[in-house]
Amino acid sequence: MKILTGNDLKTGAVIWWDGQAWSLHIEDAVDATEHADEILAREEAARHVNSSYVVDATQTPEGVRPNHIKERIRALGPTVRPDLTLKPADPSALNWVI
Amino acid sequence: MYKYDSYDQEMVDVRVEEFRDQTRRRLDGTLAEENFRPLRLQNGLYLQLHAYMLRVAVPYGTLSSAQMRMLGDIADKYDRGYGHFTTRQNIQYNWIKLEEAPDILADLATVEMHAIQTSGNCIRNISSDQYAGAAADELIDPRPYAELLRQWSSFHPEFLHLPRKFKIAVIASKTDRAAMRLHDIGIEIVKNDAGEIGCAFYVGGGMGRTPMIAPLINPFVPLDQLITYSEACLRVYNRYGRRDNKYKARIKILVHEMGKDEYTRQVEEEFAHLLTQGIEPPIAELERIIPHFADPAFDAATSDDLDLSDPDFKLWVDNNTVAHKAKGYVIATVSLKPVGGIPGDASADQIRLMADLARDYSFDELRVTHAQNIVFPHVKKADLYTVWQKLDAAGLSTANLDTIGDIIACPGLDYCSLANARSIPVAQKIAERFKAQDRLDTIGELKLKISGCINACGHHHAGHIGILGVDRKGVENYQLSLGGSEGADTSLGTITGPGFSEDGVVDAVEKATNLYLAQRQEGERFLDTYRRIGMAPFKEAIYG
Numbered sequence: 001m002k003i004l005t006g007n008d009l010k011t012g013a014v015i016w017w018d019g020q021a022w023s024l025h026i027e028d029a030v031d032a033t034e035h036a037d038e039i040l041a042r043e044e045a046a047r048h049v050n051s052s053y054v055v056d057a058t059q060t061p062e063g064v065r066p067n068h069i070k071e072r073i074r075a076l077g078p079t080v081r082p083d084l085t086l087k088p089a090d091p092s093a094l095n096w097v098i
Numbered sequence: 099m100y101k102y103d104s105y106d107q108e109m110v111d112v113r114v115e116e117f118r119d120q121t122r123r124r125l126d127g128t129l130a131e132e133n134f135r136p137l138r139l140q141n142g143l144y145l146q147l148h149a150y151m152l153r154v155a156v157p158y159g160t161l162s163s164a165q166m167r168m169l170g171d172i173a174d175k176y177d178r179g180y181g182h183f184t185t186r187q188n189i190q191y192n193w194i195k196l197e198e199a200p201d202i203l204a205d206l207a208t209v210e211m212h213a214i215q216t217s218g219n220c221i222r223n224i225s226s227d228q229y230a231g232a233a234a235d236e237l238i239d240p241r242p243y244a245e246l247l248r249q250w251s252s253f254h255p256e257f258l259h260l261p262r263k264f265k266i267a268v269i270a271s272k273t274d275r276a277a278m279r280l281h282d283i284g285i286e287i288v289k290n291d292a293g294e295i296g297c298a299f300y301v302g303g304g305m306g307r308t309p310m311i312a313p314l315i316n317p318f319v320p321l322d323q324l325i326t327y328s329e330a331c332l333r334v335y336n337r338y339g340r341r342d343n344k345y346k347a348r349i350k351i352l353v354h355e356m357g358k359d360e361y362t363r364q365v366e367e368e369f370a371h372l373l374t375q376g377i378e379p380p381i382a383e384l385e386r387i388i389p390h391f392a393d394p395a396f397d398a399a400t401s402d403d404l405d406l407s408d409p410d411f412k413l414w415v416d417n418n419t420v421a422h423k424a425k426g427y428v429i430a431t432v433s434l435k436p437v438g439g440i441p442g443d444a445s446a447d448q449i450r451l452m453a454d455l456a457r458d459y460s461f462d463e464l465r466v467t468h469a470q471n472i473v474f475p476h477v478k479k480a481d482l483y484t485v486w487q488k489l490d491a492a493g494l495s496t497a498n499l500d501t502i503g504d505i506i507a508c509p510g511l512d513y514c515s516l517a518n519a520r521s522i523p524v525a526q527k528i529a530e531r532f533k534a535q536d537r538l539d540t541i542g543e544l545k546l547k548i549s550g551c552i553n554a555c556g557h558h559h560a561g562h563i564g565i566l567g568v569d570r571k572g573v574e575n576y577q578l579s580l581g582g583s584e585g586a587d588t589s590l591g592t593i594t595g596p597g598f599s600e601d602g603v604v605d606a607v608e609k610a611t612n613l614y615l616a617q618r619q620e621g622e623r624f625l626d627t628y629r630r631i632g633m634a635p636f637k638e639a640i641y642g
Contacts, residue, residue, distance in 0.1 A: 007145060007149070007150075009124075009125065009196065010125065010195060010196055010197045011149070011195045011196070011197070012145060012148075012149035012150040012193075012194065012195060012196060013148075013149060014147075014148055014149075044131070047125070047127055050131055050145065051131065051145055067572070068572050069511065069572065069573075069574065070147070070511060070515075070517075073147065073511060073512065073520075074147055074148065077148060078148070078512040078513060079512055079520065079523065080440055080512050080520075080522045080523060080526070081440075081512075084178055084193075
């Protein structure tokens with residue numbers, strides 16, 4: 001599957017296309033294979049997202065997972081600072097990233 | 099240290115307001131990202147893996163306590179409570195919001211700081227010896243000349259759009275502590291046979307994907323022609339440096355392809371022409387700058403004795419302090435490499451504590467080192483135990499300077515959008531493996547450097563042991579190299595062979611150090627043993 005990511009223009013936060021808007025959580029990402037270019041052009045123009053691009057991903061029983069480690073790290077946060085990730089209270093959250 | 103005059107301050111203040119307006123226009127849609135991107139980069143604002151990243155310039159690594167305190171306050175107010183000191187003697191913040199970036203620059207301007215020319219194809223922050231003005235072995239203080247170069251290179255209209263970024267280092271000691279020959283221009287202040295002071299120019303060094311050691315192109319340029327000669331070097335580069343291929347655009351490629359002799363001939367020709375143009379700053383400007391770097395009021399009556407009865411304190415003194423030019427003082431380095439920590443990171447509280455200690459015990463001055471540590475340049479021996487106790491209470495007393503625990507590591511794939519592999523976890527695992535103090539002491543000086551991609555921000559080419567992270571079909575892999583050095587004996591490391599997994603490279607480092615311990619002769623460092631016995635036995639130990 002192809003999912004869409006980028007950064008929030010104002011805050012720089014990593015965001016994912018959930019089909020209607022942008023979410024901080026990779027779990028909300030949806031397959032955008034068919035309309036990726038159209039969505040990204042529209043959302044960039046509306047300044048909803050910055051530096052957006054398409055990511056190869058896989059739907060797993062645990063949720064959507066980017067195929068490449070770089071996007072997996074983007075999805076959660078730095079592996080060396082679990083306290084700064086999106087799930088600081090969950091020590092196992094990084095298990096699928098690395 | 100240097101204090102802004104009204105021109106300096108106005109330039110920075112105007113630039114802040116200019117960027118505030120540019121940011122407003124980006125946020126309201128007047129400016130598209132493709133137009134805004136070069137503007138934000140010229141103000142040090144990158145878009146990195148997780149957020150915007152702001153790189154703040156620390157000219158030649160020198161900070162006042164007020165500046166250091168501001169860096170801590172910014173970490174709290176605008177970031178997530180910490181900052182990352184870099185291999186270019188700067189500081190980076192990893193979690194910046196675009197809408198707040200102009201306010202950060204405004205805060206920085208209140209303490210005479212900025213982020214100008216910390217990115218882009220221009221002359222970057224001038225780096226220097228972190229012990230400048232304090233070292234017992236220096237000829238003169240190189241910082242007035244680094245400051246003159248800073249002023250010359252700031253907003254220089256001819257050099258704001260070079261073929262590629264450009265880095266200059268200035269030192270004045272035979273012991274090179276600034277990786278001088280791995281810069282685009284390395285300047286060593288020297289004395290000639292007639293006893294005159296001048297500059298030796300090394301041009302065309304660098305790391306990155308094509309590492310090169312800068313050759314000497316002129317052994318003696320009079321100090322009062324420093325800027326003119328620098329201008330000539332840049333002009334020839336700007337004229338012929340490649341702009342069609344960013345990977346071949348650095349001056350090292352030009353010097354290599356043109357040949358050192360032809361490049362030098364053209365520089366000398368340009369230099370002769372420029373001498374007729376009178377572009378050297380008036381001597382009055384240098385005379386204005388030099389007093390800013392006058393020695394502080396050292397206490398000539400202070401004791402030269404040091405009570406080393408506390409063994410932990412003695413260990414830190416042995417590892418983290420060096421001789422000062424003034425009797426009764428030392429240069430003390432705070433290691434930002436605790437076992438399990440992130441090399442170069444410091445919390446806002448730690449940054450403010452170091453600011454306070456500099457104010458109270460080091461004549462208000464600190465230095466950032468290219469090895470990602472912090473220096474108190476002028477500490478009275480009588481105060482040293484107190485300083486150490488306060489550092490120890492804040493987790494800043496790691497006694498590992500220049501050992502295998504004092505690892506240079508770039509942010510790597512944990513933070514950097516260019517990286518191919520993570521650097522920090524490798525550094526942490528190596529530091530953990532070698533954490534026993536007796537092991538560090540037995541191994542002695544061993545400079546280990548890790549980069550997460552071929553851009554080599556972690557200086558892996560210059561590591562006695564270097565590690566380069568690469569992407570092998572989506573999996574992190576690590577190449578090991580041996581024999582690099584960034585000192586006066588500058589050399590580039592040689593790759594040992596096939597790469598390793600994250601754990602595998604830690605094992606390989608251990609095998610290399612074990613071989614060194616088995617093979618070394620009296621007084622040899624790891625690097626010395628490697629140079630004497632060569633790669634073959636190390637390969638056998640690592641792969642055999």
